[in-house]
Amino acid sequence: MAFVTDRKRAMGTGSAKSGTHHHWQMMVTSVALLVLIPFFVFTFGAILGAPYEEVIAYYQRPFPAVIAILTMLVGFFHFRLGVQTLIEDYVHGLARKAAIIGMICLSYAAAGFAVFAIIRIAL
Amino acid sequence: MADVNRGNRPLSPHLSIYRPQWTSITSILVRITGNALIVAALLIVWWFVAAATGPEAFATANGVITSWFGKLVMLGSIWALWYHTLGGLRHLVWDTGRMLDVDKSEMAGQMMVVLSVILTIFTVIVL
Numbered sequence: 001m002a003f004v005t006d007r008k009r010a011m012g013t014g015s016a017k018s019g020t021h022h023h024w025q026m027m028v029t030s031v032a033l034l035v036l037i038p039f040f041v042f043t044f045g046a047i048l049g050a051p052y053e054e055v056i057a058y059y060q061r062p063f064p065a066v067i068a069i070l071t072m073l074v075g076f077f078h079f080r081l082g083v084q085t086l087i088e089d090y091v092h093g094l095a096r097k098a099a100i101i102g103m104i105c106l107s108y109a110a111a112g113f114a115v116f117a118i119i120r121i122a123l
Numbered sequence: 124m125a126d127v128n129r130g131n132r133p134l135s136p137h138l139s140i141y142r143p144q145w146t147s148i149t150s151i152l153v154r155i156t157g158n159a160l161i162v163a164a165l166l167i168v169w170w171f172v173a174a175a176t177g178p179e180a181f182a183t184a185n186g187v188i189t190s191w192f193g194k195l196v197m198l199g200s201i202w203a204l205w206y207h208t209l210g211g212l213r214h215l216v217w218d219t220g221r222m223l224d225v226d227k228s229e230m231a232g233q234m235m236v237v238l239s240v241i242l243t244i245f246t247v248i249v250l
Contacts, residue, residue, distance in 0.1 A: 027218065030211040037208055041201070044167070045250040048197075049189050052178045059174070068171070075164065082157050114168040117175035 022081060029078040033071075040071040056121055065122040072114035080107035146225070149232035153210030156203035163200035166193070201246050206239035 002009075043064040047055055059065050080103065087099045141147065166188055173184035187193050213231050216222050222231055 027215065030215060034208065034212065034215075037204060041204065041246060042249065045246065048170075048250075049185075052174070052181045052185075055174055055181070055185075072168070072171075079157070079161060079164065082154075083161075086154060086158055110165060110168050114171050117168075117171040120175040121171070 022084075026078070026081050029074050029081070032074045033078060036067065036071045036074060039067045043067050059118060059121040062122075065118055068118050069115050072111050072118070076107045076111035076114075080104050083107070145229040145232040149210070149235055153207055153214075156207040156210070160200055160203055160207065163196060163204075166196065198243075198247070202239055202243040205242040205246070206235060209235040209238055 047058045047064070050058070059068065083103045084100050087096055087103065091099050166184075170181075170184045170188055173180040188197065213222070213235065216231075222228060
């Protein structure tokens, strides 16, 4: 006679150990990007190709700057989650761990550089 | 717990068994587009960092992005971005339990392909 519930016996036994939090974060960032991406495409796209002075003046305006900062932050966090799933499907063993850590660090570094640069232009 | 029969069990049919379908191809394309967007993303980060650095650095980064090769990458990335966005939207709809029937899923996949192309053309015209 087992006094453990079905749920308790199933918890943590999947190959990924957990997954709902990852999925939830994907859903939240997806919804956020659904709003941010159109704004970013048409603000960034509007100024891409313009001369240096115009670009600096453009990103000193709050709206394009904040859209760009949020898109970089949420976008790279979304990428960090997505690329982890990709690696988990195709890479195994120690290489998997190394690749996941490497891509997470790359994502956060890219977001950090982008946010610093945009704030520096904006201020 | 002790799973002694791990290597010996039948596998469910996989990529080499199934012929390509709208659902499988549009799904793998969501993965490919999402991960390929890192190229454009890093180019854009470089562009912002260069703009924050100064006119010379900006000229270099801007020159690469607006070169014919850079424009090709950006054009492909616009399509990839719209396609991946529609793919994400499809996942959000699926997560509510809707459009999970085969015929509706296939229709959603076809819509993603058509709409992503239309959105790409629209973006190129507007910008």
